[in-house]
Amino acid sequence: MRRGTTVAAIAGVLALTATACGGDSGGGDSSGKKAAEDPGSVSGSITWWDTSNEAEGPTYDKLVKAFQDEYPKIRVTRTSVSFDQAEQKFKTAAQSGKGAPDVIRTDVGWSAGFANLGYLQPLDGTPALDGAADFLPGPLATAKWKDETVGVPQVTDTLGLLYNKEIFKRAGITKPPATWDEFIATAKTIKAKTGITGTQLNPEGYFSLPFLYGEGGDMLDVDAQKITVNSPEAVKGMETALKLARPDVALKPASTDGYVAAQTSFKDGKIAMVINGPWSVSDSYGGKAFKDKANLGITGIPAGATGKAAAPIGGHNYSVYRGSKNKDASYLFLKFMASAKSQELTAKEINTLPTRKSAYTAAVTADPAKKAFQQALTVAKTRPVIPGVGDLFVAFDQHYVKILRGDVSPQKGLDALAEDWNSKLLKDYKIG
Missing domain, CATH: 3.40.190.10 (Periplasmic binding protein-like II)
Incomplete structure (x- = not known):
């Protein structure tokens, strides 16, 4: 026990x-x-x-x-x-x-x-x-x-990349980005040619997982009972998220209701891309940017430096x-x-x-x-299958926001998250 x-x-x-x-x-x-x-x-x-x-x-x-x-x-x-x-x-x-x-x-x-x-x-x-x-x-x-x-x-x-085809066309972009580096380049091109900001990040820990996965990182190693959210791979993934949060790429993450803010910006045509799931599609169709449903593009999550892409189930x-x-x-x-x-x-x-x-x-x-x-x-x-996995995201959300705002570095932020989990929820786990 x-x-x-x-x-x-x-x-x-x-x-x-x-x-x-x-x-x-x-x-x-x-x-x-x-x-x-x-x-x-x-x-x-x-x-x-x-x-x-x-x-x-x-x-x-x-x-x-x-x-x-x-x-x-x-x-x-x-x-x-x-x-x-x-x-x-x-x-x-x-x-x-x-x-x-x-x-x-x-x-x-x-x-x-x-x-x-x-x-x-x-x-x-x-x-x-x-x-x-x-x-x-x-x-x-x-x-x-x-x-x-x-x-x-x-x-x-799962999560995917949703994008506004009309904005892409105005910027002369013919296909959605397949990697996070391409995502950043696409956002900058859109900003330069249309004045529209590329994206807005949802500052919830769940939505950061594609960045960690893309570098080979994860939250936990359940078999070894290790907290790996602050591993070098996870830190690299969080550094990628921080690059996407820059003003020339994204609107500033909302301090409250980050999901709603990002989704509203997207369906109103104020940003060109958003990371979201299939549950958001009907809501997007209700926005002025997607009265023509054909304007909504959907593709898989971009890959990290490993060349692989993954998003949570x-x-x-x-x-x-x-x-x-x-x-x-x-x-x-x-x-x-x-x-x-x-x-x-x-x-x-x-x-x-x-x-x-x-x-x-x-x-x-x-x-x-x-x-x-x-x-x-x-x-x-699949996310770690352990009792109370949802509770991990309460602390994750708090530390992820601090990282995106630049209050702490990705390494220090994830170190603090690992310590938080270890002291309260995962006392039988080792860090790293």
Whole structure:
């Protein structure tokens, strides 16, 4: 057991053990044998905590109805839970053994933490993971913990480079930059020929990862239990980010709501390029710069000095609560919701990015944005799969802002970040 494990976490595991045992005895076999061999006989009621945007609700209601039509003995209650509250709300319910849902839509960064506390049911060998080989390897890796699969990939995402084709044309630029050096040169050319600034950086640590990855750096070496965010490679990546933050390349990063500021500048035509994900496409189309959707260009993240490019994988998984008394029904629900047919529907209706290879049908890839991000996923990189990985970004954001503002050098800023992680969140890890 790691020293970072808290008393509350231990108590949560003990509480869940009793709850899960009670759930298993009340709900029967948790192997999924009945669901696999005689799915039509499975009955019961399940609650699903849906953490997606409520604007997406009608599409998921449509899928729930289709599932219940196929399995009339199973009733599903979709409960919309605010994303920013869901992680703690689920922990509280699971720890107490009261009020936890049968199924939850989790951020990929939550899966390891929930599983480490004993809150998630392993899904290997159950119908929930039917056709597992069809899942993209990156998203599937986010759903694993200690050689067990504790989630089914629902949607995925990564970062790419979005650009304004009309501004590029005015500057005489015929193709998007493939490296960060080309990115800087492109920004300077655009500024010189059009007066428009090249970009604006989002000062969140998550958005700095492509710079680190491009130089061969990373946040952690989980196998060796080392903090590597201040390695020479990571520092070099952060130096690249600092070059992109210069006034001749970028607008000054916003002191608050950096994501919103950069995205607003882009969709209003005040900058020519932005680093963002597929979730931003619909918002960009709503801006005056992209009333003509064809004006939005999307390409993969630029490469660093290593010649390689990579961006972090994000997204969400479906998971089953270990204390559920309706596991067979839950397995069938996950199988249905994560099927290629269901993923194709959500991709077309609410612009999600599928996690199954077979869901990238002609109807899905006819959308140039989805086709571009499908290609971007080929170089996407899984973030460290550890409990509480999302908590690392609280400190990361604080130190990254200081670096971009020039308050500290990349080396000193990342050294301070490493010490911060080591003293508070990663006490069992060594630095470097």
